[in-house]
Amino acid sequence: MSCLPPVGLTLLRTPRLGDARGWFMETYSEIWAEAAGVRVRFVQDNQSFSAAEGTIRGLHYQRPPHPQAKLVRCVRGSIMDYAVDVRRGSPTYGRHVAVRLTADGGEQLFVPVGFAHGFITLEPDVEVAYKVSDVYAPDCDGGLVWNDPQIGIDWPLPPSGAVLSDRDRALPALADFHSPFEYDGRPMELLPPL
Template sequence: MTDAVISRVTSAVTLLKAPHFGDARGWFTETYSERRAESAGIDVRFVQDNQSFSAATGTVRGLHFQRSPHAQAKLVRCVRGSIMDYAVDIRLGSPTYGKWVGAKLTAEGCEQLYVPVGFAHGFVTLEADVEVAYKVSDFYEPDCDGGIIWNDPTIGIDWPLPEGGAVLSDKDNILPTLAQFESDFEYNGVPLQPLTGI
């Protein structure tokens, strides 16, 4: 039996590892605990669960966010396979505006990335047949849907892609650059910090 490991990096982006219990039959994990989330500084109410399946290695989903009045915080985990998961600071006035952090999330490791309001989110699959599940703090509203192009050179995410390059949706392939984006997210006084503990 292992205890939950919490890597508290800021009140902005937080990396968690769920408790994981194994025996001869396999394993069990507690995928969400409000008490554990609150102890890590995550004080939001999640109202919807989403899940995606990506068939190809190198599938990129992002960089996405939802604007006010339906802005979403997310709690992301990989339930099959592995991904590199990213959060980009898009809070107006932030000293870390346009900067990013990333973490590898795996089904076996039970890691979770909390992405609060004010950050764009995206991930790339590191293998075939990957499933990702995430909780959100507000319902999906198409009129509030937003994004930034995944390969914006001013953001400079180092995506681990296979030889064939990224697999993208038509929508994600035509998102605006950070320079074309007008943020209405406010800086909360906490700059983005590097993720640690994984």
Template sequence: MSSQSGPLLLRPRRFEDERGWFMETYSEAALSRAGVHHAFVQDNHSYSAIEGTIRGIHFQRPPHAQAKLVRCVRGSIMDYAVDLRRGSPTYGRRLSARLTADGGEQLYVPIGFGHAFVTLEPDVEVAYKVSDVYAPACEGGIIWNDSALAIDWPVPARGPVLSSKDAVLPTLAEFDSPFEYDGAPLPQTWG
């Protein structure tokens, strides 16, 4: 199934009253109108206890490459989509967005982009849909602090909290991308 080629920042509408609010967190029709035509097959949910926890920069290689629809359901994160499509004029560049439980923003990360986030406070939960199942043999990543990516991570002075696996990922220069450029460069802003 084809899909729009770049990341999208989505702001689903909230309906508020004295009780609180209601929001559609997933609408196949609304995503289709935005150019997203993936069937999502799995929901993931993460909890990070400590502010400054970095998860990523992750992806899955074909044949189990994944598009993701990410939202923060508790607390706040800075979320990143990194262009990993071989031949792209925006290869290695990224877009970022602050996602908050209060705001309900969502980030669509298409196949061919690495995904990462850093928690901006303690006790953060992130939920995301993926377009293919988890396949350990296909997982990959880029090291979070690769200078070629020039990501200014908003982490506390003590530094980030990382998994042992995320601490030893390869650099972008060491990465042989399995993703092909589809002709659409990364947008300059979320427009």
């Protein structure tokens, strides 16, 4: 019997080279990504802007035949980023991990296929950029409601409350979700930063 490694929810940090002008960093390299366990081909880059603090985007996934793994980073401001295990049969089904991503820190979170993903902005005027492993396919787009008590995310809401799209407010709860993702035998584990 072979022991599979934990599923690759991976927090990545790449060095910044600074001088009097500012800094430079390599945001993605197939070589260091593969060395960190990120072994997917990215085919599309996306970027979002959120004007208000407390903006929630998620919890989203894209089902087969166009499932998406994501490499997420905050390019302006800061977010709390969440990944929820939605792999049928997983011992951690419905559980989540949370990581703070900041433009100043340059952290990136790799979210594999089989996880719903979402984030909340921790300040105004936040931009998030992410790579995905398959193209956007509207017929495969799906999600779970952000405040599902079964998932139990403790969102750091500002006093003004959450800012959500009408679509995200109407997403189903985990109890009403029939996952298209199967557990592959790899447990969910957030790997330590590099």
